[in-house]
Amino acid sequence: MLGLYIHVPFCSAICNYCNFNRGLFDAALKNRYVSALIAEVTSPATLPKDPPSRQADTIYFGGGTPSLLEPSEVGEIVRACRAAFAIADDPEVTLEANPETVTLERLEGYRSAGVNRISFGVQSFRDDELRRLSRLHSADRAGGAFLEARGAGFDNVSLDLMMWLPGQRVDDWLQSVDRAIALGPDHLSLYLLELYPNAPLKEEMARRTLRIGQPGENWSQAPDEEAEVMYGEAMDRLGAHGYEQYELSNVARIGHRARHNLKYWTDGSWLGFGCGAHSTVGGTRWKNVAATEEYVARIEAGGSAATDVRTLSTTEQIGDAMFTALRLTEGVDLDGIQRKYGVDPWACFGDDLQPFIDEGLLVRQNRRLWLTRRGMLLANEVMAVFV
Numbered sequence: 001m002l003g004l005y006i007h008v009p010f011c012s013a014i015c016n017y018c019n020f021n022r023g024l025f026d027a028a029l030k031n032r033y034v035s036a037l038i039a040e041v042t043s044p045a046t047l048p049k050d051p052p053s054r055q056a057d058t059i060y061f062g063g064g065t066p067s068l069l070e071p072s073e074v075g076e077i078v079r080a081c082r083a084a085f086a087i088a089d090d091p092e093v094t095l096e097a098n099p100e101t102v103t104l105e106r107l108e109g110y111r112s113a114g115v116n117r118i119s120f121g122v123q124s125f126r127d128d129e130l131r132r133l134s135r136l137h138s139a140d141r142a143g144g145a146f147l148e149a150r151g152a153g154f155d156n157v158s159l160d161l162m163m164w165l166p167g168q169r170v171d172d173w174l175q176s177v178d179r180a181i182a183l184g185p186d187h188l189s190l191y192l193l194e195l196y197p198n199a200p201l202k203e204e205m206a207r208r209t210l211r212i213g214q215p216g217e218n219w220s221q222a223p224d225e226e227a228e229v230m231y232g233e234a235m236d237r238l239g240a241h242g243y244e245q246y247e248l249s250n251v252a253r254i255g256h257r258a259r260h261n262l263k264y265w266t267d268g269s270w271l272g273f274g275c276g277a278h279s280t281v282g283g284t285r286w287k288n289v290a291a292t293e294e295y296v297a298r299i300e301a302g303g304s305a306a307t308d309v310r311t312l313s314t315t316e317q318i319g320d321a322m323f324t325a326l327r328l329t330e331g332v333d334l335d336g337i338q339r340k341y342g343v344d345p346w347a348c349f350g351d352d353l354q355p356f357i358d359e360g361l362l363v364r365q366n367r368r369l370w371l372t373r374r375g376m377l378l379a380n381e382v383m384a385v386f387v
């Protein structure tokens with residue numbers, strides 16, 4: 001079945017580390033954008049390639065900050081998806097939300113609109129760290145938002161946390177992990193902070209490093225070995241509290257793996273709507289124009305927003321299937337890929353992957369291949385084989 005991704009590019013403020021496709025909230029543009037989204041979802045003729053079926057079982061509102069949309073707007077978009085696709089009886093409908101944007105009433109509204117999973121961008125349960133990231137919420141607001149989501153009836157709530165933050169040491173990070181565990185979400189995503197070139201946060205960290213020795217906070221990142229401890233200790237603590245790690249960055253209670261994201265990691269098909277959204281259907285891939293205004297203008301003119309339409313070769317599809325499946329703790333089923341594509345993936349990539357097995361980053365047992373804990377931390381090196 002298909003997954004449907006809906007991109008919402010608006011944010012109340014731009015965080016100093018953010019490299020996503022987003023911009024500042026603009027009410028007039030947002031109204032036009034919602035209409036454009038509905039038009040795009042309900043005009044399948046604009047798709048460069050027909051999906052193999054029009055059945056879908058996940059809808060994912062990502063951003064940006066989707067919780068800046070009114071519940072009624074989310075409801076309209078969900079209805080558009082239902083009008084254009086055969087939505088399964090038990091779909092997963094996720095909305096990414098920032099803690100400062102929600103209230104009990106708004107969350108109840110999203111629930112009535114058909115959303116059944118909330119993913120909060122918490123990042124940290126320490127106010128000093130949140131300030132350094134220029135986030136608008138406090139640790140208490142994050143906890144409050146979680147409880148409001150429970151109060152609104154959400155029994156599937158995910159929290160995003162980030163480690164290796166400026167000035168953060170192992171104990172600081174584990175405070176956030178412990179506070180998350182105490183709340184008891186159903187799913188957690190744990191990311192390492194990645195600083196892209198020219199990120200304002202990166203520049204601020206460099207400025208503060210120059211001032212070391214003078215009064216003020218130390219914003220340097222912990223050494224690499226500490227980042228390894230952060231990751232390993234968090235996964236161990238979560239495991240001891242009933243959370244199963246099923247992907248490099250994701251843990252879940254039984255029955256709460258992210259069904260939409262699993263489509264990305266299991267060689268599935270999905271359609272992306274909205275500016276900058278990516279789609280992959282039956283070996284064809286495309287992305288929509290990234291700029292919000294251009295996206296809206298194209299859809300308003302009755303056209304398609306798709307660009308960079310590309311049909312992948314069989315080897316590229318196998319490489320992508322391996323690349324994404326290696327993110328899963330259960331790893332790659334080499335026979336499954338061979339059955340799907342008629343080619344032995346080990347024959348394509350085995351020579352390049354063997355050195356990582358020799359180094360202890362990868363394990364191959366029979367026809368299954370997976371990353372070790374150390375391999376997960378150095379996954380980028382292994383994944384470079386498929387790029």
Ligand code: SF4
Pocket residue numbers: 010011012013014015018019020022063064065098121
């Ligand atoms: S709220 Fe999220 S998408 Fe928006 S600027 Fe911050 S990190 Fe980026």
